[in-house]
Amino acid sequence: DTAVSQTPKYLVTQMGNDKSIKCEQNLGHDTMYWYKQDSKKFLKIMFSYNNKELIINETVPNRFSPKSPDKAHLNLHINSLELGDSAVYFCASTFRSNGETQYFGPGTRLLVL
Amino acid sequence: GENVEQHPSTLSVQEGDSAVIKCTYSDSASNYFPWYKQELGKRPQLIIDIRSNVGEKKDQRIAVTLNKTAKHFSLHITETQPEDSAVYFCAASIMGLTGGGNKLTFGTGTQLKVEL
Secondary structure (H helix, E strand, O other), X not given: OOOEEEEOOEEEEOOOOOEEEEEEEOXXXXXXXXXXXXXXXXXXXXXXXXXXXXXXXXXXXXXXXXXEEEOOEEEEEEOOOOHHHOEEEEEEXXXXXXXXXXXXXXXXXXXXX | OOOEEEEOOEEEEEOOOOEEEEEEXXXXXXXXXXXXXXXXXXXXXXXXXXXXXXXXXXXXXXXXXXXXXXXXXEEEEOOOOXXXXXXXXXXXXXXXXXXXXXXXXXXXXXXXXXXX
């Protein structure tokens, strides 16, 4: 299936741990994003990569480090997890040249205890 | 930066009625305005979008209107059905910005409930 996929779907971990979330898209898009959706459903962009280059970096703690090994993959590593990191993290992708419709992944539900 | 406000935060309508959700944006350079629908536990999915060179766009029961002068845009859903129940997000961005990545700024969402 052509899609944006994320792993894992659920992640429950202790405060202070380090965890990674992976995203892959097989839509041939050249731009990928990470969004955070908090408990109030507010969707906020965190990072964006275009062809492996970081192009958007919002005010995010440096405990969050994205990595894009190629334009089809965008991973998110989080160090020293805190309670406030609990949220749903969505990956999305698009073509930058036409740059409109962003297709979202299914989300990763992160719970920090 | 861009700021998008969305109202109402919750909306309850009877099946068959119309629903209207309104958004305002702050950056006059914004030129692309998508609407996303997010069902419970699912991903946001694009339902309709509009560019700033168009005042209105319609797709079956869904329509979006844009007033560039006033910097607001609205989603209209007619003949609502129970399956329309979801959270709806408006967003704004500047399309074609060199060096940028089409950053979407989302509104705070509207929980629409369609009652039988």
